[in-house]
Amino acid sequence: MTNSIKFALLVIFEIPAICVSILMLIYFLTNPIVRAKSKNHIWMILLLFNFVQLLVLLPMPISFYYLERIRPATNTYCVWWNWYEYSSNAASVILMAWASIERYFFIFHPRFLLGEWWKKWCFHFIPICLCIFWPSVWYFAVSVISPGCMNVWQFDQVICGIPCFTMIYGGILGVLHLLLNIMIPIFVIVATNIALISRVICEKFARRQIVNWLRQRRMAFQLWFVSSLYMTGWLPLTFTGLVQFTGRPTFMLEHLSNIYFSLYFVPLLLPIVCLCLFPDVVKITRESLKRRRINRVATMT
Numbered sequence: 001m002t003n004s005i006k007f008a009l010l011v012i013f014e015i016p017a018i019c020v021s022i023l024m025l026i027y028f029l030t031n032p033i034v035r036a037k038s039k040n041h042i043w044m045i046l047l048l049f050n051f052v053q054l055l056v057l058l059p060m061p062i063s064f065y066y067l068e069r070i071r072p073a074t075n076t077y078c079v080w081w082n083w084y085e086y087s088s089n090a091a092s093v094i095l096m097a098w099a100s101i102e103r104y105f106f107i108f109h110p111r112f113l114l115g116e117w118w119k120k121w122c123f124h125f126i127p128i129c130l131c132i133f134w135p136s137v138w139y140f141a142v143s144v145i146s147p148g149c150m151n152v153w154q155f156d157q158v159i160c161g162i163p164c165f166t167m168i169y170g171g172i173l174g175v176l177h178l179l180l181n182i183m184i185p186i187f188v189i190v191a192t193n194i195a196l197i198s199r200v201i202c203e204k205f206a207r208r209q210i211v212n213w214l215r216q217r218r219m220a221f222q223l224w225f226v227s228s229l230y231m232t233g234w235l236p237l238t239f240t241g242l243v244q245f246t247g248r249p250t251f252m253l254e255h256l257s258n259i260y261f262s263l264y265f266v267p268l269l270l271p272i273v274c275l276c277l278f279p280d281v282v283k284i285t286r287e288s289l290k291r292r293r294i295n296r297v298a299t300m301t
Contacts, residue, residue: 010061226277
């Protein structure tokens with residue numbers, strides 16, 4: 001895939017993704033009842049975090065694919081791009097992994113999370129904060145202030161090439177980066193979805209009434225729908241990295257740039273996926289536009 005095609009694809013998806021993100025955030029901010037529900041907190045934070053990615057991260061690869069060079073070609077810019085892309089991508093995946101675990105408990109054990117105030121802090125608010133701050137601190141330590149890391153940037157490659165932290169100390173940091181911030185969160189997302197589907201099927205056949213599935217199916221569908229986007233985007237890279245680290249370093253090497261490029265579609269498509277999960281947003285927007293059109297006609301008359 002040529003750089004011009006990649007540039008066109010990113011621009012085509014970037015504009016509607018930003019517009020839908022603004023629409024979704026306005027919906028949450030202007031609806032206190034929806035905003036107050038604990039089960040919606042993780043989606044609001046994920047959308048807000050994703051919105052910042054759209055505004056800050058995506059313009060950098062768009063610029064590269066348009067110019068086919070890094071601009072500005074400086075060490076500071078490359079360090080910033082590497083740190084922000086790695087930390088924001090990892091935080092997004094880890095947030096989705098925690099959202100999967102939390103949603104499972106919301107469906108089957110709601111009192112565990114919605115009981116006393118200390119439970120909400122320990123098992124709801126604090127984990128969300130850790131999901132965001134842990135990757136930022138980790139990548140700042142290994143890629144910005146690491147004493148044994150001297151980056152040699154490639155200004156003709158996206159994200160300025162491969163950062164040095166993936167290769168120093170015998171590649172141990174690269175393995176930890178792949179294992180802690182990508183493989184384990186993706187495994188958690190996959191395992192939680194399998195556990196959710198399996199438990200629903202088992203309880204359906206057992207005819208138990210532990211969970212009112214008709215009442216909770218929307219929550220389960222939201223988890224499965226959003227998780228599918230992350231699994232589709234990240235599983236190819238996870239599988240490729242696993243094979244490369246287990247003895248075949250040249251595996252899929254010629255397709256690695258396209259695999260990395262496909263990751264940009266996770267933040268680009270997330271707002272649209274979330275829009276499908278909250279049909280009230282479309283309904284409220286349509287009614288608002290209709291009301292505005294009627295008022296405009298009445299004023300002209």
